[in-house]
Amino acid sequence: MKIVVGIKQVPETTNVKINEKTKNIDRRGLGGVINSYDLHALQAALAIRNQVGGEVITLSMGPDDFAVSLQETLALGADKAVLLSDRAFAGADTLATAYVLSEAIKKVGQVDLVLVGQQSVDADTGQVGPIIAEMLKVPQVTYADKIDAFKDHLVIDRKLENMEQTITAKLPILLTATDKANRPKYTNVVEIAKSFDKPIITWHAGDLDLDEKRVGQAGSPTIVRSISEPQKVAKKNHRLSNDPATAARELVDILKQKNILTEDK
Amino acid sequence: MTAIEENWIFAENDLDEINPVTFQLITKMNQISHDPVVVILIEKNAANLEKVLSAYGPDKIITIKDDALATGDDLEITDALANLIEKKGTPNTLIFPATVAGRSIAPRLQARLQTGLTADCLDLHFEGNLLIQTKPSYGDNIMCEITIPECRPQMVTARPNVFSSEKKINPNLEIETVSNIQWKKDDQLQIKSRVLLAQKAKDIKQAKHVVAIGRGSKTAKDIEGAVSLAKKLNASLGVTRPLTDLDTFTIADQIGQSGQTIAPDLLINLGISGAVQYTSGISNAKIVVSINTDKNAQIFKHSDYFFVGNAQEFAKSLEAIL
Ligand SMILES: Cc1cc2nc3c(=O)[nH]c(=O)nc-3n(C[C@H](O)[C@H](O)[C@H](O)COP(=O)(O)OP(=O)(O)OC[C@H]3O[C@@H](n4cnc5c(N)ncnc54)[C@H](O)[C@@H]3O)c2cc1C
Numbered sequence: 001m002k003i004v005v006g007i008k009q010v011p012e013t014t015n016v017k018i019n020e021k022t023k024n025i026d027r028r029g030l031g032g033v034i035n036s037y038d039l040h041a042l043q044a045a046l047a048i049r050n051q052v053g054g055e056v057i058t059l060s061m062g063p064d065d066f067a068v069s070l071q072e073t074l075a076l077g078a079d080k081a082v083l084l085s086d087r088a089f090a091g092a093d094t095l096a097t098a099y100v101l102s103e104a105i106k107k108v109g110q111v112d113l114v115l116v117g118q119q120s121v122d123a124d125t126g127q128v129g130p131i132i133a134e135m136l137k138v139p140q141v142t143y144a145d146k147i148d149a150f151k152d153h154l155v156i157d158r159k160l161e162n163m164e165q166t167i168t169a170k171l172p173i174l175l176t177a178t179d180k181a182n183r184p185k186y187t188n189v190v191e192i193a194k195s196f197d198k199p200i201i202t203w204h205a206g207d208l209d210l211d212e213k214r215v216g217q218a219g220s221p222t223i224v225r226s227i228s229e230p231q232k233v234a235k236k237n238h239r240l241s242n243d244p245a246t247a248a249r250e251l252v253d254i255l256k257q258k259n260i261l262t263e264d265k
Numbered sequence: 266m267t268a269i270e271e272n273w274i275f276a277e278n279d280l281d282e283i284n285p286v287t288f289q290l291i292t293k294m295n296q297i298s299h300d301p302v303v304v305i306l307i308e309k310n311a312a313n314l315e316k317v318l319s320a321y322g323p324d325k326i327i328t329i330k331d332d333a334l335a336t337g338d339d340l341e342i343t344d345a346l347a348n349l350i351e352k353k354g355t356p357n358t359l360i361f362p363a364t365v366a367g368r369s370i371a372p373r374l375q376a377r378l379q380t381g382l383t384a385d386c387l388d389l390h391f392e393g394n395l396l397i398q399t400k401p402s403y404g405d406n407i408m409c410e411i412t413i414p415e416c417r418p419q420m421v422t423a424r425p426n427v428f429s430s431e432k433k434i435n436p437n438l439e440i441e442t443v444s445n446i447q448w449k450k451d452d453q454l455q456i457k458s459r460v461l462l463a464q465k466a467k468d469i470k471q472a473k474h475v476v477a478i479g480r481g482s483k484t485a486k487d488i489e490g491a492v493s494l495a496k497k498l499n500a501s502l503g504v505t506r507p508l509t510d511l512d513t514f515t516i517a518d519q520i521g522q523s524g525q526t527i528a529p530d531l532l533i534n535l536g537i538s539g540a541v542q543y544t545s546g547i548s549n550a551k552i553v554v555s556i557n558t559d560k561n562a563q564i565f566k567h568s569d570y571f572f573v574g575n576a577q578e579f580a581k582s583l584e585a586i587l
């Protein structure tokens with residue numbers, strides 16, 4: 001099975017603040033890590049390869065320093081990696097990002113399975129996967145909690161708000177993985193050292209068959225007008241007494257006063 | 266394609282039941298929109314879910330009655346919605362609930378229509394025809410205002426339970442059933458769906474009272490205590506993410522960024538640290554009470570009342586006097 005896994009590098013913490021001067025997100029001193037859900041997607045891909053054979057190719061669109069994350073995917077067991085890097089790709093929203101990724105997947109060719117994370121922890125959209133599926137004209141199963149591989153099909157468990165599903169899926173297909181899908185492994189220096197024998201290929205805009213109006217900022221219908229930090233409603237922060245029985249009594253009195261608990265209860 | 270000055274809402278139909286987030290979206294759009302609010306419903310031939318939707322006063326309901334499509338996969342529903350838009354014209358906006366289904370279908374349709382989509386909105390308003398979309402990112406640490414100036418429809422998914430729903434009678438309500446919607450059968454997927462009955466009974470999203478437990482309340486005995494307190498309070502039981510590793514709990518029970526946003530009148534947190542991914546799901550709770558052994562626990566900042574000490578002891582004392 002030929003499997004492509006989408007890998008996004010994200011800031012190491014989502015606990016970010018806005019810089020008062022630039023009015024933009026302060027990324028100073030923030031390192032990059034692989035989006036946590038993508039590690040689950042990669043782990044799923046490696047497990048499928050081990051079960052039925054094949055090849056795992058990791059794919060990332062981003063600046064050149066995303067290569068560090070791709071190197072890590074090779075150390076974790078991917079067979080090869082492709083970095084899509086070009087000035088023209090900058091400022092892309094999910095539509096323009098997925099467009100470039102889907103064209104790269106077409107160029108890789110003969111791909112049976114595309115795996116991405118359920119969402120990226122910085123953008124929090126979860127859109128890139130389904131958009132790629134649509135552009136590749138293949139079906140999708142999102143939020144996959146469990147994936148079992150067979151020679152020519154997959155069996156997937158997923159949950160929606162009020163139901164659960166078991167899906168038998170023929171290939172080719174795109175899946176998005178939740179963090180329930182598996183437990184990602186960690187890599188180590190030895191594996192990283194060995195991984196330098198495996199290739200990271202870089203493709204620029206010119207290497208792909210792209211409509212330039214559909215990439216980067218030009219190909220992005222959404223515009224971010226402004227960003228801010230969420231306003232928090234101040235909470236009372238009243239500390240109850242140290243003795244549990246007294247504290248419980250205090251709380252019940254307060255809740256009755258506020259009509260949250262009714263007197264007769 | 267012709268543009269039409271209408272705002273469309275995709276009704277989430279989960280195995281013949283409308284997900285209540287749909288009512289919330291109708292109410293919100295009724296409040297902010299000058300143009301007709303139109304609900305798009307896909308249902309089985311024998312169903313009549315128009316009736317429950319009518320109670321929230323949209324201007325129009327467009328129904329596609331089709332047994333196979335009512336249980337269709339994302340690709341099939343995308344086909345059908347794209348075909349509906351081809352027939353009816355391009356609405357000004359198209360809103361989906363930010364549920365698993367909504368977050369899966371909307372981006373596919375977005376790609377088909379080559380327009381913009383903003384995920385998981387927490388607020389919406391109009392400036393003329395332009396929909397101003399407030400979306401969280403970085404795990405709810407940052408809010409972004411996003412617009413889609415050039416393309417139509419302006420698509421968003423909106424988070425459940427952020428808007429309230431209100432019943433409303435619309436005397437001019439129009440109901441239209443469209444036939445001959447074309448969509449291609451997808452032979453690649455075979456889906457078996459089961460309703461999660463147990464969860465429906467104790468849906469934390471609708472509950473007025475919620476008892477939530479975290480890693481500081483996770484032994485079988487702790488859980489038993491929390492269940493019994495919840496019963497006394499007529500509350501639903503919610504959990505933090507680590508507890509969904511237990512077989513007893515799933516994502517439907519999980520509160521927070523990657524779980525459910527809740528809006529109860531009373532929330533009692535037992536042994537929860539207060540990570541932002543959790544607290545982002547409780548910001549609409551009215552009264553928050555938290556119990557934690559750590560006097561510096563983050564959760565206290567998000568609480569109206571707090572008790573520093575053992576959660577099980579407190580729960581027991583509380584239950585005893587209720
Ligand atoms: C992308 C992403 C999304 C996430 N989404 C969610 C989400 O939706 N929901 C969610 O909950 N988490 C989410 N998380 C995880 C989140 O970051 C935290 O790890 C989680 O909320 C912590 O759960 P907790 O408070 O139960 O556990 P802990 O952080 O381990 O806290 C346990 C607390 O219990 C207290 N305690 C221990 N014993 C007792 C006792 N006997 N009595 C009283 N107090 C006691 C401790 O002092 C501690 O404060 C997400 C993380 C990521 C990266």
Ligand SMILES: Nc1ncnc2c1ncn2[C@@H]1O[C@H](COP(=O)(O)O)[C@@H](O)[C@H]1O
Binds near residue numbers: 008117
């Ligand atoms: N720039 C990118 N390069 C490679 N994969 C990506 C990129 N952006 C998003 N993805 C994949 O798409 C998933 C969903 O991302 P998002 O839609 O941004 O939440 C991620 O988990 C990745 O697997």
